[in-house]
Amino acid sequence: MTVTAVIGTVLMVTGTVVSVLAAWGIVDFPSPISRMHAATKPASLGLALLALGAGLAAGSWRLSGVAGLIAVFLFVTTPISGHMLGRAAYLAGQAGHLVHDDLARAHPEPLRAGDPVRGGFSVTRWAALIAVWMLLWRDVSIGTLIGGTVIAAVVETVRRGFSRDTNLRVWGLVVFLVRYVGMVVSSNLRVAWEVITPSNEKIREAIVAVPLKTTSIPAALLVANAVSYTPGSLTLELTDHPLVLYVHVLHFTTIEDVHHQVAHLERLVSRALPERTTA
Amino acid sequence: MDVVVTVIQITLALGALLALVRALKGPDLADRIVAVDLVLILLAGGLAAQGARSGVETFVPVVVVVALIVFAGTVLVARFIEWRDTQ
Incomplete structure (x- = not known):
């Protein structure tokens, strides 16, 4: 057995433990939204670890690369589906007993794309999108080049619709990603602990409205995603004019605590995606 | 390696059974879709x-x-739940 095979096996075993704890969690937790806490955090990490581990254990770097792409996809989509399902469950009156509820008094205006921004053409972004497409097809040819260009054009058009003059700082992004991985791990450990300890009495669910300081939609979306991976909190709603994030927390202490936590994430995000001051 | 993979698959199957318990119990559609998603994962x-x-x-x-x-x-079902409740 080679070293990569051992690492792959360890990753697969960890992924298995994480995913099974998620299954245990959705049986054990008391209310629908708390069960979404149990499902969203471990499910994405569990499958990501299993796919990555399988790639490494099979000894194929190409497989591991594709598994990494699957992992990124999972980490982007799982908080979105958790957010939509949580909001639907809340509107259906399935929220259970809430200690504090800011969403009841709010009349949220749904988030919409801003005015399309002209320009912003970047060779690196197009090349990266085409490269991802070729990697997915595992084929470098004229066909995948055309396909990748079409995909890149679609993605860039959508992205431009959302862009409100936001820059990208590579160093800030690296710092953010490192902290993000740490958050994913610690939130999973927290869920695991909650599932293993039998008592559900300490759970005090609440929904807190947190006004964001940023006006940039990409930054707000990144904060919303990151909040879903911090221990014991899940994004339920994000509204525009002004940007307000509604966070569902499992262990409510004070409103200031939640505000403080989100503000910390927002500082990290704004270092990665600072707003352009001179437009 | 074979043994490890077999143990992993049995454990995952047990987890899927647990998730199916929640899918059957519900009580609401939101719970069932979370559980079925987990079975698929x-x-x-x-x-x-x-x-x-x-x-x-x-x-x-x-x-x-x-x-x-x-x-x-999941997104489809979430949309459906919201639509159902406006009816």
């Missing part, structure tokens, strides 16, 4: 483990498809 995990044992790479598209279906399905 555990299934994809089991297939990935099988890929590690056999070295057959066909598990990759399956995992991609499962990830897509789980996302699209």
Whole structure:
């Protein structure tokens, strides 16, 4: 057995433990939204670890690369589906007993794309999108080049619709990603602990409205995603004019605590995606 | 390796059974879809483990498809729940 095979096996075993704890969690937790806490955090990490581990254990770097792409996809989509399902469950009156509820008094205006921004053409972004497409097809040819260009054009058009003059700082992004991985791990450990300890009495669910300081939609979306991976909190709603994030927390202490936590994430995000001051 | 993969697959299957308990119990559609999603994710995990044992790479598209279906399905059901409640 080679070293990569051992690492792959360890990753697969960890992924298995994480995913099974998620299954245990959705049986054990008391209310629908708390069960979404149990499902969203471990499910994405569990499958990501299993796919990555399988790639490494099979000894194929190409497989591991594709598994990494699957992992990124999972980490982007799982908080979105958790957010939509949580909001639907809340509107259906399935929220259970809430200690504090800011969403009841709010009349949220749904988030919409801003005015399309002209320009912003970047060779690196197009090349990266085409490269991802070729990697997915595992084929470098004229066909995948055309396909990748079409995909890149679609993605860039959508992205431009959302862009409100936001820059990208590579160093800030690296710092953010490192902290993000740490958050994913610690939130999973927290869920695991909650599932293993039998008592559900300490759970005090609440929904807190947190006004964001940023006006940039990409930054707000990144904060919303990151909040879903911090221990014991899940994004339920994000509204525009002004940007307000509604966070569902499992262990409510004070409103200031939640505000403080989100503000910390927002500082990290704004270092990665600072707003352009001179437009 | 074979033993490890078998143990992983049995554990994942037990987890899927647990998730099915929640899918049957409900009580609401939101709970059931969370549970069914988890069953699919555990299934994809089991297939990935099988890929590690056999070295057959066909598990990759399956995992991609499962990830897509789980996302699209959940969003669809969430939309449906919101629509149902406005009726």
